[in-house]
Amino acid sequence: MPSSEISLLCRQANEIRKDIIRMLVEAGSGHPGGSLSATDILTAIYFKFLRHDPKNPKWPDRDRVVLSKGHGAPALYTVLAHSGYFPKELLLTLRKLDGPLQGHPDRRRLPGIEASTGSLGQGLSIGIGMALARRLDKKDYWTYVVLSDGETNEGQIWEAASFAAHNQVDHLIAILDYNKYQLDGSCKEILNMEPMTDKWKAFGWDVLEIDGHNMTAVVQAIEKAKKIQGKPVIIVAHTIKGKGVSFMENNNHFHGVAPTKEEGDRALKELEANQYA
């Protein structure tokens, strides 16, 4: 992939981060940390790989994206808006009464949302169902499931992991946004899931391990994952919670607290001054 294309994706991700900050400031609540850590992953999926048609969101042959970590909704909404599913102005209605941009994704209210999530641990099973439907219908779409590290605490994740390997579910790419924090503290403190990659390998998955903010690495990992047949694959993407805004990075205060207007302005100033601005 030419470096100019990578550079464009990085610029796109930077624009998305800016909109995430804007919408969270306007909403006054929401989850900045996990939205910013997942931004590069979602940008790569939507602007490099996804086969979809924002004007025809129910196209049966479309690739599917399940944001299992539903609290990352601001990042998902922003990539959807930037893809053309709905006008970007709508982003400023996040979490407002009667709005389609619910606090966590609601498939009934917003085109482009494939699964209603927010109760952690459920998205991988849903993605497996989509991948099984693909197999039954002899279609060739891909299903992407974006997981958080915290939600791997849930037993359902490992039920799903066992099933996918046993049933050789392919055309399924899980991407773990491994930002090392969950709500109450660091993953190591709350429930240490290490050795994370060994766990997935032991469950029968192909595992790719990358820096989730190195766009070249993200793109190459997804390309590699799409070549794997007959088994599920997970990309363990090491990320930084709050990535892109210095005072939010690895600052778990911003797990579930929106930036104030002043913090938002500082964040935007940083994002407007970095190398991808």
Next chain:
Amino acid sequence: MLERKLGPATRDAYGKTLVELGKTNPNIVVLDGDLSKSTKTEFFSKSFPERFFNVGIAEANLVGIASGLASCGKIPFISSFACFLMCKGYDQLRMAVAFSELNVKVVASHGGISVGEDGASQQSIEDFALALTLPNFVVCVPADEVSMNVLLPQATHHVGPIYMRTGRPKSPVIYTPGAKLELGKGVKLKDGNDVTIFAVGLLVFEALLAADQLAEKGIKAAVVDLHTLKPLDRDLIIRQAKQTGAAVVCEEHTIYGGLGSAVSEVIAEERPIPVEFIAIHDTYAESGTGDELLERYELTAPHILKAAERVISRKQKS
């Protein structure tokens, strides 16, 4: 005297009817949690192995996969024991099915305490309450083979989630082949002006038996099979309340949150009359034969008869 003629268990009727439905509807897929020999989805697995998924003993994952399949246009029928599917898969039923408004058919076997010898851990006495509280769900309990044969195709045709309970023991025959049953409409099996006995599942036969015994005492009881708990046939309940002025509600379920609660809500709103409840009184059951347990926990005809007499006496006082 009413004859107790045993037909197949409703789980057997489910298994067989599902195969018939699978022949004409290629979108039907079936998932089970390592209990297909008991839930009878085994029949479907043999006829259509490519459309059957045994997910193992993992109910949360089972429901989640069904949600993903449904979002792609499949019609998943998911089965396990009622207690396991409803209790271990409940958050998934809530988020990935009810809230998501996806077309998943939950058909869970081993409802009630007539499961018998395996004991309380395998018996389901909370499933009506759990299913009834899920928005968008239809809740249905076919009483016998014919009702299953008639209602399961309707459940398939209905677009949206359904919870259907099946039973382990052979079911007394209530309906003759060709009977007209409609999802959402109760069936008045017997008319009478003194009291209405509303019942579901195995207790429909017990209610008929009680009505016969009441008739010998000169009391005329109406018997209604309320096979659909949600949406409830409000009109029929109101008509019966007006006609008979007293009701007994019978279910193989805990007294909280099931059919008795649902019927009482309608009666309280529309036509307050005395009501008595035949249900399990806030306790778990135990091992024993199904018949022994129904008797021990006071769900059989003699208890319905006494409840009818009690409720009629309350009517006369008020």
